Amino acid sequence: MLANQTIHRLLGSLVDKRIYPMIAPKNTTTPYIVWQVVSAQPQNTLDGTTHHQWLRVQIDIYDTSYDKTVSLSNEVTQALSNGIDLSIHSGSQQLYENDTKLFRQSIDYEFWQTTTPTL
Numbered sequence: 001m002l003a004n005q006t007i008h009r010l011l012g013s014l015v016d017k018r019i020y021p022m023i024a025p026k027n028t029t030t031p032y033i034v035w036q037v038v039s040a041q042p043q044n045t046l047d048g049t050t051h052h053q054w055l056r057v058q059i060d061i062y063d064t065s066y067d068k069t070v071s072l073s074n075e076v077t078q079a080l081s082n083g084i085d086l087s088i089h090s091g092s093q094q095l096y097e098n099d100t101k102l103f104r105q106s107i108d109y110e111f112w113q114t115t116t117p118t119l
Helices: 003-015 066-083
Strands: 019-021 032-045 048-063 087-097 102-114
Touching: 003 019, 003 032, 003 048, 003 066, 003 102, 048 066, 066 087, 066 102
Parallel strands: 019 032
Antiparallel strands: 032 048, 048 102, 087 102
């Protein structure tokens, strides 16, 4: 399954489907999630590609309250851990965005993605 499908399926309900790749639309209601693939390492064999990639994904949670952001971060981590059989929570970081006046929790997660071969 592709990363975007996995992330939206597991996390969308936590933020009323306010989950976006790379950047959120202007004036998005909080809380919301923005995610991006930081790196993708393909698994290859002597026969060629296997269409599997080990991904490192950054998931950023935004909200107006520090406590709500931390709580939602714990829910996101739990959902990913329970929903993806082989995954690694690589760490997290707490930030504050001065421009938007929002708290941000940034989570790094690693897991497999299977891509569809093109013909």
